[in-house]
């Protein structure tokens with residue numbers, strides 16, 4: 599029997615991944631600089647947390663699915679009472695779409711979101727024994743769950759390093775040239791490539807919190823920024839890093 603002289607499958611896929619990585623736009627920072635950026639973020643916020651309230655992996659899936667085009671504070675306000683009566687897919691199905699809609703009426707696109715919450719709960723019960731699956735592929739089969747939601751769930755519920763590129767992360771990655779990319783998928787791949795492994799698990803929250811409270815959309819607060827000296831944004835307004843101290847614990851509203 600003829601033996602193939604071609605590359606082994608693993609070597610082939612590693613080669614493909616490298617080619618893909620080579621096509622991504624280059625970071626403006628050296629590996630040491632990226633490590634230093636995340637070291638500082640880790641001193642500021644040793645235990646960064648997401649700001650969406652949830653009580654288990656299932657309620658996290660629901661909260662993230664509800665958070666599209668809505669603020670975390672707005673979602674938390676609506677889910678506070680909802681999760682008291684429905685913290686499992688079975689209880690959510692028993693509640694029904696109409697009642698779910700009543701709880702989440704203050705959130706944008708609530709009709710469609712109520713539909714998705716019921717549909718994803720049904721799928722969890724029918725196909726996953728009521729448990730939230732642990733892989734991105736399976737998570738993305740749930741109605742209303744895209745790659746971003748799946749990544750949040752992997753990272754927050756199961757401690758699997760993943761980066762969900764939201765508006766803050768997309769902005770920072772491109773603004774300061776940390777991991778440029780034209781699309782969220784490209785930024786995600788670039789961040790996964792440049793961030794050192796030891797910082798990957800929390801990188802998602804460090805970047806979101808940095809974008810939400812310091813490197814803000816309209817007016818970045820460069821005076822309060824701990825990476826101001828390293829930052830390569832041409833319009834930064836300060837080049838002295840803010841004192842590197844641990845910030846007070848996050849308050850989840």
Ligand code: SF4
Nearest residue numbers: 813818820823826829
């Ligand atoms: S220096 Fe300014 S632009 Fe640069 S990361 Fe900090 S806040 Fe953002």
